[in-house]
Amino acid sequence: xxxxxxxxxxxxxxxxAIIEYLKELxxxxxxxxxxxxxxxxxxxxxxxxxxxxxxKHYDCGILICGTGVGISITxxxxxxxxxxxxxxxxxxxxxKEHNNTNILAFGSRVVGSELAKMIxxxxxxxxxxxxxxxxxxxxxxxxEREEQI
Ligand code: RB5
Numbered sequence: 001x002x003x004x005x006x007x008x009x010x011x012x013x014x015x016x017a018i019i020e021y022l023k024e025l026x027x028x029x030x031x032x033x034x035x036x037x038x039x040x041x042x043x044x045x046x047x048x049x050x051x052x053x054x055x056k057h058y059d060c061g062i063l064i065c066g067t068g069v070g071i072s073i074t075x076x077x078x079x080x081x082x083x084x085x086x087x088x089x090x091x092x093x094x095x096k097e098h099n100n101t102n103i104l105a106f107g108s109r110v111v112g113s114e115l116a117k118m119i120x121x122x123x124x125x126x127x128x129x130x131x132x133x134x135x136x137x138x139x140x141x142x143x144e145r146e147e148q149i
Pocket of ligand 1: 008010011042065066067068069070071
């Protein structure tokens with residue numbers, strides 16, 4: 001897969017290990033920054049990666065900040081994005097199978113690198129199940145478009 005990744009200055013420390021792991025799994029990875037641990041603002045990178053995924057330039061995205069919370073909230077403001085913040089693999093897997101998430105976020109202050117890799121692996125290897133879940137995901141899209149559900 002073609003994966004977009006981004007972080008903030010706190011998530012920056014964990015990002016190289018995740019990029020290396022994604023490449024080991026055979027994926028193409030583009031890093032949308034930041035490129036140093038200088039203090040910055042997570043919305044910049046959450047927005048950028050989300051826009052790249054929403055516009056289908058990338059198959060999916062991975063975002064890392066201190067908790068994964070701020071950067072995933074930002075990503076979810078971009079139309080077409082369903083970002084999940086996870087600190088364990090079960091929710092990551094189910095978020096793909098049931099909610100067809102297209103961005104995975106986690107926190108470098110919450111998970112260590114090995115747990116983060118496990119979360120990434122489960123999320124990337126899971127498949128959206130469609131069926132009744134597709135109806136619900138379409139309902140989410142209607143909320144986004146401010147239509148009745
Ligand atoms: C930065 O201090 C921190 O707020 C950020 O990395 C993230 O945890 C926000 O949700």
